[in-house]
Amino acid sequence: MxxxxxxxxxxxxxxxxxxxxxxxxxxxxxxxxxxxxxxxxxxxxxxxxxxxxxxxxxxxxxxxxxxxxxxxxxxxxxxxxxxxxxxxxxxxxxxxxxxxxxxxxxxxxxxxxxxxxxxxxxxxxxxxxxxxxxxxxxxxxxxxxxxxxxxxxxxxxxxxxxxxxxxxxxxxxxxxGQGTFHSRVLLYWGIAESALAAKVNHLFDLQNPTVAPYANYGQARLRITARANTQEEVIALIAPVEAEIREITGEFCYGTDDDSLSSVVGQILKERGETLAVAESCTGGGLGEVLTEVAGSSRYFLGGIISYSNEVKMAMLNVDRQTLEQHGAVSAIVAEQMAIGVKEQLKSDWGISITGIAGPDGGTTTKPVGLVYVAIADPEGKVAAIELKFSPSRGRNWIRKATVSSALDLFRKRFVMIG
Amino acid sequence: MxxxxxxxxxxxxxxxxxxxxxxxxxxxxxxxxxxxxxxxxxxxxxxxxxxxxxxxxxxxxxxxxxxxxxxxxxxxxxxxxxxxxxxxxxxxxxxxxxxxxxxxxxxxxxxxxxxxxxxxxxxxxxxxxxxxxxxxxxxxxxxxxxxxxxxxxxxxxxxxxxxxxxxxxxxxxxxxGQGTFHSRVLLYWGIAESALAAKVNHLFDLQNPTVAPYANYGQARLRITARANTQEEVIALIAPVEAEIREITGEFCYGTDDDSLSSVVGQILKERGETLAVAESCTGGGLGEVLTEVAGSSRYFLGGIISYSNEVKMAMLNVDRQTLEQHGAVSAIVAEQMAIGVKEQLKSDWGISITGIAGPDGGTTTKPVGLVYVAIADPEGKVAAIELKFSPSRGRNWIRKATVSSALDLFRKRFVMIG
Missing domain, CATH: 3.40.980.10 (MoaB/Mog-like domain)
Incomplete structure (x- = not known):
C-alpha cells in the first residue's frame, strides 16, 4: 500500500x-x-x-x-x-x-x-x-x-x-484525521539563514517535532512541526525544542507565527504606555507605513516627518545647517538631530530617525550606496545613532526595506537587553 | 527527439x-x-x-x-x-x-x-x-x-x-528565438480587469500581435505581443493595435511597461520643474514611500508629514481644531487643510493629502471603513478634495495601497485633462 x-x-x-x-x-x-x-x-x-x-x-x-x-x-x-x-x-x-x-x-x-x-x-x-x-x-x-x-x-x-x-x-x-498537527514559526532579523541554520544544525535530524529553516524576503525563519494524538501532546513536543532554539539563538528571534517587527514594537509601546514618532529621509515614509500596517497603531504611533530634502530637515526637524554642511545629511550626528527633532516636534516619548543612501546614485567612496544611519531618541532625551551597511548590489528597494526592518529591530532590542 | x-x-x-x-x-x-x-x-x-x-x-x-x-x-x-x-x-x-x-x-x-x-x-x-x-x-x-x-x-x-x-x-x-519577439504592456488604474477586457474584447482573437488582459495586485493590464523577423517589423505590428487600444481606453491608461504611477507623477513634476509634499494620515507614510521608490525623486519630492494623530494634524499642518471637532478627521475639509498645510510648511508647489478609515475598526454608519479623502493643493493655492469609497471587505492593507495608487492617479489625471 x-x-x-x-x-x-x-x-x-x-x-x-x-x-x-x-x-x-x-x-x-x-x-x-x-x-x-x-x-x-x-x-x-x-x-x-x-x-x-x-x-x-x-x-x-x-x-x-x-x-x-x-x-x-x-x-x-x-x-x-x-x-x-x-x-x-x-x-x-x-x-x-x-x-x-x-x-x-x-x-x-x-x-x-x-x-x-x-x-x-x-x-x-x-x-x-x-x-x-x-x-x-x-x-x-x-x-x-x-x-x-x-x-x-x-x-x-x-x-x-x-x-x-x-x-x-x-x-x-x-x-x-489522526491526531493533530501543529507548526510554530520562529522569526528572525539580523541573522542570515545560513548562520541561523549553522547554530541549530543538530536539530534538523529530529523526527517529531521536525525543525526546518527557511527565508522569506530576507527574513530567516525556523519552523517547528509536531504531530500527536492531542493538542496538549503536540504543544508538549514543541515546547522544549522551541526553548532550546531560543536559548541558542537569543535576541535574534523577534517573534513567532503571525508577529511582525512592527507588531512587536507596537506591543512594547502599548505595554509601556509610550508613544513614537519617526523622521525619515531615504526610506521616504516606509517606516511609518510599516508601523501603521498594524491595526490599532494609533494608540502609540503619533506620526512623523518625511524630510527628504535638507531644507525640510532644517525647517521641520531643527537639524543644524552647519552640522549638515560639515557632516553631510548621511551622518550619525544628523540622524541624532532628526530623532531628537521629531520627538520634540511631535511631542512623542520616542523618536526614530533614518538617513542614508539607497542608491543607485548618490554614493561616494567615503559614503557608498547602502550606508545608513538609524538613531533612537529615548524618553529622557538621550539619543544614539547606529551605522548600517548594506551591499549596494541589493538595489534601492531592498536597501530601503531592510533599513526599515533594521530600525524596528534596533528599537526592539533595547528592551530585550533591559528585560 | x-x-x-x-x-x-x-x-x-x-x-x-x-x-x-x-x-x-x-x-x-x-x-x-x-x-x-x-x-x-x-x-x-x-x-x-x-x-x-x-x-x-x-x-x-x-x-x-x-x-x-x-x-x-x-x-x-x-x-x-x-x-x-x-x-x-x-x-x-x-x-x-x-x-x-x-x-x-x-x-x-x-x-x-x-x-x-x-x-x-x-x-x-x-x-x-x-x-x-x-x-x-x-x-x-x-x-x-x-x-x-x-x-x-x-x-x-x-x-x-x-x-x-x-x-x-x-x-x-x-x-x-525564431525571429524577434516583443511585448508591450499597457498599465491601468481605476478600471477592473473585466471592464477593461469588455472594452477591447474584439482584439483578443488577433493572432499577431496577440492581445491579452491580466491583473496584477488589482492593477489591470493589457499585453500586446508580436513576432516578426526584425525589430522594425515587430514595432510596426504593435503600433496600430496600441493606438486603437489607447483610443478606446483613454485616460485609464497611465503608462507602459516599466512605468509606475509614481514614476509617471515624477515625470510630470520634473517636466514642469515643480515640487511636491505629502500629508498622510491612514496611509502612514505609504504615499511618500511609493514616491521615493523612484530613483532621483529628490529632484521633485521634498518630503511630508505623517499626521497619524489629530494633535499632529493641528500642530504640524495647521488643521483647525474646530474643523476637526465639527467634521471629524476623515472629512473633505480636513483633507483640504492638510494639503494646504503641508504645501505651506514644506514650501512645495504641490501638496497631496490623505485621510481615511483603513479599518478594521474605526468605522461608523456614516463613515464606514474604506471611506477616504484625497486632496490636492496646486501651486496657486487652490485645493480640492475627492471622496473615495473602498469595500471594507478588501481589508486594511488593500485599502491603504489602493488609496496611495488612487492619490497618484488623481494627480496624474489633472495633466491628462489639461494636455
Missing part, C-alpha cells in the same frame, strides 16, 4: 501562460497542513486531454489522495471530469439533482442556459457529488479504486474555499 | 506547506510566453532528495528545458544542485569565482561566513554559471545531455527576476 500522501493537480492553460497566480495550490496546501495530511507533490497541466491523462497516471502511481482544481466549467476547454472518468474506464452519467440546480441558478439570475451547461451535470458512475454552495459546477468525491481518493474543485477560488470549508474539510478530517 | 517544451520545477517544502505563494511559477510562465517557448508542465516538490530525483526523471523524459527554482541556499535543506548533479552522475566542483564573490559580499556587509556558505560555490562539472547579480547564490546553465537544458534559480523572487532579465532571457532568446 502507498503511504498516505496528497497531490494537488491544477488544470488550466491560463496557469501555464502565467495569466493567473496559482493561489489555489497555496490554499489547499495550507488546508492539508492544518488537517495533518502529508502532501508531497503539486502539478500543473493545461487543458489538454493527453497531458491530463499523463498527469493522472503519475499521480495515481505515487499518491493516494488527488485533489484537482479547474476544468469543471461548461466550455469545450473544460476536460477534467471526462479525463478522470476515461482514465478509470468509467462511464459518465447525468445527475438530475445537479442539472436541476444549474437550471435554477440560471433562472434566478436571468442568464440563458446553453447546451454546454448540461455537461456540468455529468459525473463518473459511482462518484459522489462534492456540493458547490456558491457556483453552478459541483466537484466529485470518488474512490475509483482502493487506496485512491479523488476530489475535484472548480478553479474559481471563492467557490473552492466554500466547497473546502463546508464539504471537503469535514470529509477529509473524518477519513484521515 | 522531444518537441520543444519547457517544464518548471519548484523545489521547497514551504510551498507544500502553503507558507508562500508560488509567484515564481507565474513569473517564469509569463516570461516563457513572451519568448514564445511552449510550456506544458509545472511541478512542485519538497526538499527531499528522492522526490527531487523522481521529479527530474519525469521532467527529463518529457521536456527538453527544465527550469528549477529554490534549493540553492547554503543550508542542508538546499539540495537542488546536488540532486541534479547526482541525477546525471556528474561530480560537483567548486568554482573559485563564485566562492570569491560570496566572500566579497559577506565582507562588504560585515556578515560572518559559515562553512555552509561554501556549498553555494559548487556546480556540476561542465555546467555554466548563471550569474546572480543581487544575491550570493548563482544558478547553473547546463546541458547534461543532448536535447536537455537545465537552468536553476534561487527561490528568492527579486534574485530570480534579475537573473532572468540579465542572463537567462537573452540566453534563451539566442537559443530558441
Amino acid at each position: 502507498k503511504k498516505l500522501g496528497a497531490e494537488i493537480l491544477c488544470i488550466g492553460t491560463e496557469l501555464l501562460l502565467g495569466e493567473i497566480l496559482n493561489s489555489n495550490s497555496q490554499y489547499i496546501a495550507q488546508q492539508l497542513a492544518i488537517l495533518g495530511i502529508p502532501h508531497f507533490y503539486q502539478t500543473v497541466v493545461g487543458d489538454n486531454p493527453d497531458r491530463i491523462h499523463q498527469a493522472l497516471t503519475i499521480a495515481a502511481s505515487r499518491s493516494n489522495l488527488i485533489i484537482t482544481t479547474g476544468g469543471l466549467g461548461p466550455t469545450p476547454d473544460d476536460l477534467t471530469t471526462e479525463a478522470i472518468a476515461n482514465f478509470f474506464d468509467t462511464p459518465l452519467e447525468e445527475r438530475p439533482e445537479i442539472w436541476q440546480r444549474i437550471q435554477q441558478m440560471y433562472a434566478q439570475t436571468g442568464r440563458t442556459l446553453t447546451p454546454n451547461n448540461r455537461k456540468q451535470a455529468l459525473l463518473p458512475k459511482g462518484a459522489d457529488i462534492l456540493t458547490n454552495p456558491v457556483g453552478t459546477a459541483p466537484g466529485m468525491i470518488w474512490e475509483p479504486q482502493p487506496d485512491l481518493l479523488i476530489l475535484t474543485f472548480p478553479g474559481v477560488p471563492s467557490e473552492l474555499y466554500e466547497m473546502w470549508d463546508q464539504v471537503a474539510s469535514p470529509f477529509l478530517q473524518a477519513k484521515y | 522531444k518537441k520543444l517544451g519547457a517544464e518548471i520545477l519548484c523545489i521547497g517544502t514551504e510551498l507544500l506547506l502553503g507558507e508562500i505563494l508560488n509567484s515564481n511559477s507565474q513569473y517564469i510562465a509569463q516570461q516563457l510566453a513572451i519568448l514564445g517557448i511552449p510550456h506544458f508542465y509545472q511541478t512542485v516538490v519538497g526538499d527531499n532528495p528522492d522526490r527531487i530525483h523522481q521529479a527530474l526523471t519525469i521532467a527529463a523524459s518529457r521536456s527538453n528545458l527544465i527550469i528549477t527554482t529554490g534549493g540553492l541556499g547554503p543550508t542542508p535543506d538546499d539540495l537542488t544542485t546536488e540532486a541534479i548533479a547526482n541525477f546525471f552522475d556528474t561530480p560537483l566542483e567548486e568554482r573559485p569565482e563564485i566562492w570569491q564573490r560570496i566572500q566579497q559580499m559577506y565582507a562588504q556587509t560585515g556578515r560572518t561566513l559559515t562553512p555552509n556558505n561554501r556549498k553555494q560555490a559548487l556546480l556540476p562539472k561542465g555546467a555554466d554559471i548563471l550569474t546572480n547579480p543581487v544575491g550570493t547564490a548563482p544558478g547553473m546553465i547546463w546541458e547534461p545531455q543532448p536535447d536537455l537544458l537545465i537552468l536553476t534559480f534561487p527561490g528568492v523572487p527579486s534574485e530570480l527576476y534579475e537573473m532572468w532579465d540579465q542572463v537567462a532571457s537573452p540566453f534563451l532568446q539566442a537559443k530558441y
Whole structure:
C-alpha cells in the first residue's frame, strides 16, 4: 500500500501562460497542513486531454489522495471530469439533482442556459457529488479504486474555499484525521539563514517535532512541526525544542507565527504606555507605513516627518545647517538631530530617525550606496545613532526595506537587553 | 527527439506547506510566453532528495528545458544542485569565482561566513554559471545531455527576476528565438480587469500581435505581443493595435511597461520643474514611500508629514481644531487643510493629502471603513478634495495601497485633462 500522501493537480492553460497566480495550490496546501495530511507533490497541466491523462497516471502511481482544481466549467476547454472518468474506464452519467440546480441558478439570475451547461451535470458512475454552495459546477468525491481518493474543485477560488470549508474539510478530517498537527514559526532579523541554520544544525535530524529553516524576503525563519494524538501532546513536543532554539539563538528571534517587527514594537509601546514618532529621509515614509500596517497603531504611533530634502530637515526637524554642511545629511550626528527633532516636534516619548543612501546614485567612496544611519531618541532625551551597511548590489528597494526592518529591530532590542 | 517544451520545477517544502505563494511559477510562465517557448508542465516538490530525483526523471523524459527554482541556499535543506548533479552522475566542483564573490559580499556587509556558505560555490562539472547579480547564490546553465537544458534559480523572487532579465532571457532568446519577439504592456488604474477586457474584447482573437488582459495586485493590464523577423517589423505590428487600444481606453491608461504611477507623477513634476509634499494620515507614510521608490525623486519630492494623530494634524499642518471637532478627521475639509498645510510648511508647489478609515475598526454608519479623502493643493493655492469609497471587505492593507495608487492617479489625471 502507498503511504498516505496528497497531490494537488491544477488544470488550466491560463496557469501555464502565467495569466493567473496559482493561489489555489497555496490554499489547499495550507488546508492539508492544518488537517495533518502529508502532501508531497503539486502539478500543473493545461487543458489538454493527453497531458491530463499523463498527469493522472503519475499521480495515481505515487499518491493516494488527488485533489484537482479547474476544468469543471461548461466550455469545450473544460476536460477534467471526462479525463478522470476515461482514465478509470468509467462511464459518465447525468445527475438530475445537479442539472436541476444549474437550471435554477440560471433562472434566478436571468442568464440563458446553453447546451454546454448540461455537461456540468455529468459525473463518473459511482462518484459522489462534492456540493458547490456558491457556483453552478459541483466537484466529485470518488474512490475509483482502493487506496485512491479523488476530489475535484472548480478553479474559481471563492467557490473552492466554500466547497473546502463546508464539504471537503469535514470529509477529509473524518477519513484521515489522526491526531493533530501543529507548526510554530520562529522569526528572525539580523541573522542570515545560513548562520541561523549553522547554530541549530543538530536539530534538523529530529523526527517529531521536525525543525526546518527557511527565508522569506530576507527574513530567516525556523519552523517547528509536531504531530500527536492531542493538542496538549503536540504543544508538549514543541515546547522544549522551541526553548532550546531560543536559548541558542537569543535576541535574534523577534517573534513567532503571525508577529511582525512592527507588531512587536507596537506591543512594547502599548505595554509601556509610550508613544513614537519617526523622521525619515531615504526610506521616504516606509517606516511609518510599516508601523501603521498594524491595526490599532494609533494608540502609540503619533506620526512623523518625511524630510527628504535638507531644507525640510532644517525647517521641520531643527537639524543644524552647519552640522549638515560639515557632516553631510548621511551622518550619525544628523540622524541624532532628526530623532531628537521629531520627538520634540511631535511631542512623542520616542523618536526614530533614518538617513542614508539607497542608491543607485548618490554614493561616494567615503559614503557608498547602502550606508545608513538609524538613531533612537529615548524618553529622557538621550539619543544614539547606529551605522548600517548594506551591499549596494541589493538595489534601492531592498536597501530601503531592510533599513526599515533594521530600525524596528534596533528599537526592539533595547528592551530585550533591559528585560 | 522531444518537441520543444519547457517544464518548471519548484523545489521547497514551504510551498507544500502553503507558507508562500508560488509567484515564481507565474513569473517564469509569463516570461516563457513572451519568448514564445511552449510550456506544458509545472511541478512542485519538497526538499527531499528522492522526490527531487523522481521529479527530474519525469521532467527529463518529457521536456527538453527544465527550469528549477529554490534549493540553492547554503543550508542542508538546499539540495537542488546536488540532486541534479547526482541525477546525471556528474561530480560537483567548486568554482573559485563564485566562492570569491560570496566572500566579497559577506565582507562588504560585515556578515560572518559559515562553512555552509561554501556549498553555494559548487556546480556540476561542465555546467555554466548563471550569474546572480543581487544575491550570493548563482544558478547553473547546463546541458547534461543532448536535447536537455537545465537552468536553476534561487527561490528568492527579486534574485530570480534579475537573473532572468540579465542572463537567462537573452540566453534563451539566442537559443530558441525564431525571429524577434516583443511585448508591450499597457498599465491601468481605476478600471477592473473585466471592464477593461469588455472594452477591447474584439482584439483578443488577433493572432499577431496577440492581445491579452491580466491583473496584477488589482492593477489591470493589457499585453500586446508580436513576432516578426526584425525589430522594425515587430514595432510596426504593435503600433496600430496600441493606438486603437489607447483610443478606446483613454485616460485609464497611465503608462507602459516599466512605468509606475509614481514614476509617471515624477515625470510630470520634473517636466514642469515643480515640487511636491505629502500629508498622510491612514496611509502612514505609504504615499511618500511609493514616491521615493523612484530613483532621483529628490529632484521633485521634498518630503511630508505623517499626521497619524489629530494633535499632529493641528500642530504640524495647521488643521483647525474646530474643523476637526465639527467634521471629524476623515472629512473633505480636513483633507483640504492638510494639503494646504503641508504645501505651506514644506514650501512645495504641490501638496497631496490623505485621510481615511483603513479599518478594521474605526468605522461608523456614516463613515464606514474604506471611506477616504484625497486632496490636492496646486501651486496657486487652490485645493480640492475627492471622496473615495473602498469595500471594507478588501481589508486594511488593500485599502491603504489602493488609496496611495488612487492619490497618484488623481494627480496624474489633472495633466491628462489639461494636455
